Amino acid sequence: MPADLSPAPEAPLAGHGAPEGLSSEQAHARLQRDGPNALPQDRSIGVPALILGVLREPMLLLLAGAAALYALLGDTSEAVLMSASVALVIGTTVFQRGRAERALRRLRDLASPTALVWRDGALTRLDARELVVGDLLVVEEGDRVPADAGIVGAHALSVDESLLTGESMPVTKGPAGTGADAAAQMLYSGTLVVAGRATARVRAVGARTRIGTIGASLSAIPVERTRTQRQLDRLVGVFAVLGLAACVLVVALFWATRGNFVDAVLAGITLAIANIPEEFPVVLTIFLALGAWRLTRLQVLVRRPPVIETLGAVSVLCVDKTGTLTENRMSVQALAADGEQWTAAGPAPPPAAFDHLLRLAALAGEPVPTDPMEKAVIEAAGGSHRPGDGAIVQRYALTPQLPAKTHVWRPQGAARLTVACKGAPEAVAALCRLGADAHARLLAEAARMAAGGLRVLAVAGTEVADDGQAMPASPDGFDFALAGLVAFADPLRAEVPQAVAEARAAGVRLVMITGDHPATALAIAAAAGIDARQATTGDTLAALDERGFAEASAGCNVFARVTPEQKLRLVRALRAAGGVVAMTGDGVNDAPALKAADVGIAMGGRGTDVAREAAQIVLLDDGFASIIAGIRNGRIIFANIRRALRYILAVHVPVAGMALAPLLLGGPLVLSPVLVVFLELIIDPACTLVFERQPMRRDVMRLAPRPAAQPIFSGAEIARALVDGLAGLAGAATAYLLAWRAGLAETEIRALAFTAIVGGNLALLALNRDERGFGGALLADNPAFWIIVAATSALLATALYLPAVAAVFRFSAPAGWMAAAAFVLPSAAICATRQVLRGFRRDAASG
Structure with a gap:
């Protein structure tokens, strides 16, 4: 029995005296x-900077140009109206971007x-x-x-x-x-x-x-240009060029055919404004920022918001066992020493026969333990085996090559040093140089304990002379004697089985990668519901060539006794096989694997700073269910961004078409810059209020993950949006032509055509927010949608039937049935077109 090692109970670092912290x-x-310990931050984007940023956008420049032109012509009412409209657009945009900026600032605070x-x-x-x-x-x-x-x-x-x-x-x-x-x-x-x-x-x-x-700043969350952002930038650029070209052509055509240059310029400005879907980049930025902030309520801190694009596409989720699937709340469940065994049954401490084992297990831990297993050892011993007044004179850290931790203690008043070691049973058995039979018995006993889902450590110790001689370079230089086995219970998190079932239903493959015993890993995997029939060990992986490694990564869902380097190889192999890989980690050595994964997920509670900095996402509660909630919400956010982008593109088609069609047909003009602003004031709030808050589909986690290479706005999505937009244009153009052929006044024609455009806008808003058709869209729960519909309808009725307002817009009140028919025509055209296309797809599928 070693000398009493009653160390100071709270030495911050053994051998350096008691702490003298502040009160x-x-x-x-x-x-x-x-003041606070904070470095000077990049100044938040204030309202003046936001306003200047908005004013640099092409649409605002065109609107300001139109207002200036009206003022030069002496048309005060139009100039004032345009200026007020510009101010309203600026206010709306500043509000939206301010929300995004505040969300990012809150994320920065959480990431401190x-x-x-x-x-x-x-x-x-x-x-x-x-x-x-x-x-x-x-x-x-x-x-x-x-x-x-x-x-x-x-x-x-x-x-x-x-x-x-x-x-x-x-x-x-x-x-x-x-x-x-x-x-x-x-x-x-x-x-x-x-x-x-x-x-x-x-x-x-x-x-x-x-x-x-x-003057450096470390804590700012970077805003990166992703592939999607670059794609949308190119798309907006294409439409801007087309809009500019159309503007020039319209000015020339109008001036040549109607002889009024000023009206020609206004018509050109109107078409250019209608052509530019400038909401694209704004929507993406706002949705990602607000989506990231919403995820924090689910204990998922997104350090880089653009990763949300990838989160919903995750097809392989690699998770650690301890603290992610389990509670990381350790308790000593069983002990084995010198042929004796003990299993916990109630609060009674282990018998005295296990004192030596528990003492060495405590000495192999830290003087002030923070590790849950080390705390559990102290608790099991009732606190009587805490390290004593001695000092640690040598530490041997756990390494991938030797998964065991060793401390050399100098007990107070003792002539010999005490060496305590704990670690993986196979590693400690090798240090003890056990004979074949003893080695086999130890590993068999460890496997028996591990099969019950327990985490098993072997403990060994020895004493050496305190003669000032240099310590061995590694623990292998000591003559250890085996003390026994300590098995810890770490309960499975209660929410894990349901979360695993949800992930599997969503087509997400679960892969457990742990440093624990294979039997422990398989037991926990079975309890969690992970599909696993066998566990592949790190030793097995080390013996495989590249082809064999790839086959192992594809065919096994539980990997045990894995080193950090093997984690990295597994991530690379899974990605090479076409998977979108999310990887969890908490240690320094996990950082390469976290960086290599498509989505790196660090633990916020027990993770190191290195792991958190390498990851794009930090789990604030370290829980597995939070990861699945993140994937679910990533899918929702991605789908809502896609819906919003589809709506934006579709809604610009009838607006641009109705700005151009009267010029080509020689009829009365429908749209002016101020009317386009009216439409923009529907489009912008619709995107950030309706689509950003659109609830998830019930089957969102029963769909397979989308392919990683699939862009957020694919060619098929663009084609779908253009078809919807052209159908809406056909409905609005029909209302315009019928009113023109009926010989109505120009102001009445303009009122009916504008009513049709607004009706088509709301129809596109309804149909793009839900894939179940018009009926499903109207039934979907989203109060913001009905607020937009009610506000738009009220504003339209005011513009049509309140004489003072109608005069500003150059409307005259149409008959109620005419306005209702014009309002419904585009909706009917869009629904009919979708129905026809759906029939074609059914015929093609059945044929």
Whole structure:
């Protein structure tokens, strides 16, 4: 039995004394004095900047030009109306973009880092903004240093300072008295701990840190131009060129045939405005930003909103077991030592026969444990086996090559050092150099425990002379004696089976990739509902060539004892096979796999800073069900963006057509710039209110994932939108021609034609928000749709039948039945066209 190791119960880093952290009162006073620990941010886009951005858009420039032209002609009422319309369009656009900007700002706030500090004598994790000078900070491998701090204790500390210095090689750090120079005794904000751990006293925060004086900003969420954004930019550019060409032709045609240059310019401006679907990029930006903010309510933090495009297309989801499928709430469930076995049954602690096993298991953990398994060991022993007043003199970290953790302790007042080791049973068995029979018995017992879904660790220990000799380079240099096995229960999250079933129904393949025992992995997979008949181990993967590796990745859904490098290979193999791969991870070594995946998902609770920075998405609750909720909402957001884009393109066809048709037919003009603005004031709110809030289809998670290469606005979608738009144009043109042939006054013809365009607009709005046809669209639950319909109908009735308003728009009130017929004609034409095309598709499918 080793000497009593009763270490100080809360040493932040063994061997460096008790912590002297600040009290809450001290920290609050310093926070008030120095301000939050935050670097200067890029200034948020304010209202003036938003207005300037809107004014640079082609449509607004054309509208402003029309208003100026009316003013030059002395047409004060038209000039005032156009100016008011321009102001209204600007206000609407600024409101929409302001919503997106506020959503992104909230995302930035949520993405702010955290820090582990000593406050009021306890180790506490808090928002890094709350750090103050004098705080005692604890950092370890994978952490981003949140403030400038002087090192007071460290072990095997190595820091990547390339952000500040440009040097790619990590720098070894240590406290004063270890031979480190002044710079090597400091941790700088923004640098990355790549190995070891340290305790450090904060010396500077916020703008007074070294990186703050340089003026860098790390926390801004980047706004990237995705393939879809580039596609829409090109589409808008094409329509802008066509609109400009049509504008020139219309001006020339009108001037040549009607002889009025000013009216010709106004007609050209009207057509150009009608031709430009400038809402495309606005809709995409707003939908992605608001969609990302909505996902945070589901505990899914989207660090890069454009990834939502990919999220709904995920076809393969690679997940870890611990903490994602399970609760990461460990308890010691079983022990085995010297032929004795114990299984937990109620609150009674294990018998004394297992004291040695539990003591060594505790010594192999941290002095102040944060790992759930290490906490469970202390709890199982009733706290009596906490490490004592000794100090850790050597640490051997767990590595992919040796999945075991070893600590060498110097007990207070003892002449010998105690060495404690815990890790994978096969690794510890190798360190103990067991004979063949003992080795087989150990692994068989571990497999029996693991088959019950338990996580199993083997524990070993030894004592060595404290004679000042150098420690071995690896734990293999010690003569270990096996102490036994410790098995932990980690309950499956209650919501996991239902979420797995939903994912499988949606055509998403679930792949578990874990470092745990194969039997444990299979047991948890079976409980979760993951389709798995066997588990492939990392050793098996290592022996495969590229072809065999690809076949294994395609044919197996459970991978156990897998190294980070093998995770990366699995992600690449799954992507090469055509899958859209989402990958979860929490450790430093998971970062390459997270970056390689189509969607990298980091754990917000237990994940390292490196993993969170490598991922596009962070789970705030670490839960598997949140991932499935993210995929479900990703599909909804993608579908709603597609609906909105289809509507925008379709609705511009009748507007542009009715601006051009009277010129070609020699009839009275229908549209003026101010009437096009009226229509734009329907289109813009319709997109951001109706489509952005459109509820999901009931079968959205019973559809197969869309192909990764499928663009958000494909050729088929463009063709569908153009057909709908042409049908609406045919209905509006019919109303126009009938009114013209009937010999009605020009103002009445204009009123009826405009009524038809508005009716077609609302029909397109209804039909594009739901795929079930007109009846289904009207029944779909979306209050915003009815608000838009009611507001538009009221404004149209006011423009037609209130004389003062009708005079401004140059309308005269048509008969009620005529207005109703004109309103319905485009809807009937669109529905009839869709019905005919549906019949053609049925005939083609049956033929």
